[in-house]
Amino acid sequence: xxxxxxxxxxxxxxxxxxxxxxxxxxxxxxxxxxxxxxxxxxxxxxxxxxxxxxxxx
Amino acid sequence: xxxxxxxxxxxxxxxxxxxxxxxxxxxxxxxxxxxxxxxxxxxxxxxxxxxxxxxxxxxxxxxxxxxxxxxxxxxxxxxxxxxxxxxxxxxxxxxxxxxxxxxxxxxxxxxxxxxxxxxxxxxxxxxxxxxxxxxxxxxxxxxxxxxxxxxxxxxxxxxxxxxxxxxxxxxxxxxxxxxxxxxxxxxxxxxxxxxxxxxxxxxxxxxxxxxxxxxxxxxxxxxxxxxxxxxxxxxxxxxxxxxxxxxxxxxxxxxxx
Numbered sequence: 001x002x003x004x005x006x007x008x009x010x011x012x013x014x015x016x017x018x019x020x021x022x023x024x025x026x027x028x029x030x031x032x033x034x035x036x037x038x039x040x041x042x043x044x045x046x047x048x049x050x051x052x053x054x055x056x057x
Numbered sequence: 058x059x060x061x062x063x064x065x066x067x068x069x070x071x072x073x074x075x076x077x078x079x080x081x082x083x084x085x086x087x088x089x090x091x092x093x094x095x096x097x098x099x100x101x102x103x104x105x106x107x108x109x110x111x112x113x114x115x116x117x118x119x120x121x122x123x124x125x126x127x128x129x130x131x132x133x134x135x136x137x138x139x140x141x142x143x144x145x146x147x148x149x150x151x152x153x154x155x156x157x158x159x160x161x162x163x164x165x166x167x168x169x170x171x172x173x174x175x176x177x178x179x180x181x182x183x184x185x186x187x188x189x190x191x192x193x194x195x196x197x198x199x200x201x202x203x204x205x206x207x208x209x210x211x212x213x214x215x216x217x218x219x220x221x222x223x224x225x226x227x228x229x230x231x232x233x234x235x236x237x238x239x240x241x242x243x244x245x246x247x248x249x250x251x252x253x254x255x256x257x258x259x260x261x262x263x264x265x266x267x268x269x270x271x272x273x274x275x276x277x278x279x280x281x282x283x284x285x286x287x288x289x290x291x292x293x294x295x296x297x298x299x300x301x302x303x304x305x306x307x308x309x310x311x312x313x314x
Contacts, residue, residue: 004119005113006118010183010184014123014126022282024169025166028165029293036297036300043307048310
């Protein structure tokens, strides 16, 4: 690792904070997507479909 | 008769085609992986430049490296709001069904980037200005922007009827857009510790290329990150709406039976 000088703590904290929030954003986006897809699949498995999708098989 | 045929089957433009949420998902899903790859690559190159291939500033030393995360997040805090404001117009004027979805998906992303801009700014301010926070025009107006984002998120959660909520929130978003030029020009209007614009200026950027390169790469990295997350969140939001309408149908079906 390169020497970041006397204010290394500030620089490293800034990058760590950004990494943490970005990771949380990505994680939350994926989790939300998975949860919603599961609910949709569950509803469709119960035979509930949109009118445009035609009658349930 | 032929005129009737023309009227009943209008030529579909891309505008109409993406107005159909299902079509939009089908069209944009293949874009996701290339966007993810682009974002990852840009971040890898940007971080390498930021830490290993850019010089110290002659006054600030190494703290200049905080700029490579501060400026892009601050840019996104305003760009995401502009995205929401344009979507709000699309929602109010054209009743574009995807405008509501885009507006809702962008709000948490914008709030996060604004919080990051404030966080990195204060960590940069402490070693260079001697203070984490100053109640001046730029910082205060950015804090107000964060509160506007949080208000918008709270409003989305307050409405059960999302179509009705979208109209109220669109008006609120457009009113809140007044804050964006205030943030932009705050450094010119009021005395402040914050420096004025130094990249996009009529007389060219006031930085050497060795510092501009990592800044631009990180700028695109964060922008691509936003586009990727925005697209994915829009897909999820479209599916969530489908879930809600299916649940309503399920309840109706149960009541009829």
